[in-house]
Amino acid sequence: MKLNFGAGHWQQKGWINLDYHTGYDLNKSLLRQFPDQSVEAIFTSHCLEHLPFETILPLFKECYRVMQPGALMHITLPDIDIFSRILQENDTEFLPRANPSYYAVPPRNQRPLETNVQEAAGFIFGWTQMECDHRCFFNYNTLYLLLRFAGFTKINQVPAQQSRLVECNANTRDAGGGYLGGFINGDSVAFSLFADVER
Numbered sequence: 001m002k003l004n005f006g007a008g009h010w011q012q013k014g015w016i017n018l019d020y021h022t023g024y025d026l027n028k029s030l031l032r033q034f035p036d037q038s039v040e041a042i043f044t045s046h047c048l049e050h051l052p053f054e055t056i057l058p059l060f061k062e063c064y065r066v067m068q069p070g071a072l073m074h075i076t077l078p079d080i081d082i083f084s085r086i087l088q089e090n091d092t093e094f095l096p097r098a099n100p101s102y103y104a105v106p107p108r109n110q111r112p113l114e115t116n117v118q119e120a121a122g123f124i125f126g127w128t129q130m131e132c133d134h135r136c137f138f139n140y141n142t143l144y145l146l147l148r149f150a151g152f153t154k155i156n157q158v159p160a161q162q163s164r165l166v167e168c169n170a171n172t173r174d175a176g177g178g179y180l181g182g183f184i185n186g187d188s189v190a191f192s193l194f195a196d197v198e199r
């Protein structure tokens with residue numbers, strides 16, 4: 001059994017999608033319905049930051065419980081250290097370069113850097129009617145500590161698309177913007193944190 005946290009309505013063959021928009025509330029249910037050591041892989045990309053911070057440690061403890069020995073979990077999150085660096089260095093070119101179809105066009109290319117960073121990091125969000133705001137923020141150190149406190153000891157930060165969970169390295173879009181059906185959202189790679197976690 002393989003679990004994908006927060007994929008919306010997108011479904012990848014062989015994976016069970018746990019998402020609020022498809023009727024599964026990770027915040028309330030965690031992984032209680034899954035037996036001990038029944039899961040061979042977990043993938044989550046840009047999902048955990050939408051949960052309350054107090055849910056993260058209990059969720060990671062549940063991940064540890066349900067994962068088989070040797071199972072892998074790949075986690076992708078916005079990296080708050082990157083957003084902090086953008087502001088500290090006044091790097092006005094970073095977001096347009098990272099996601100040109102979104103940040104290099106009006107109105108975003110005409111807004112102050114702080115506004116675009118706030119939006120990209122999730123402090124403000126254009127889809128407030130969907131309650132998609134970010135509720136917690138991570139860098140590698142906070143992620144590492146939470147995973148250690150949940151019982152994991154094999155935790156590694158990895159480059160984009162170099163997970164040991166190989167099937168999760170596929171990009172969702174080709175160079176022309178066409179949908180490929182993979183796991184990695186190319187629009188957010190430049191400001192994301194990637195980690196492989198082994199049970």
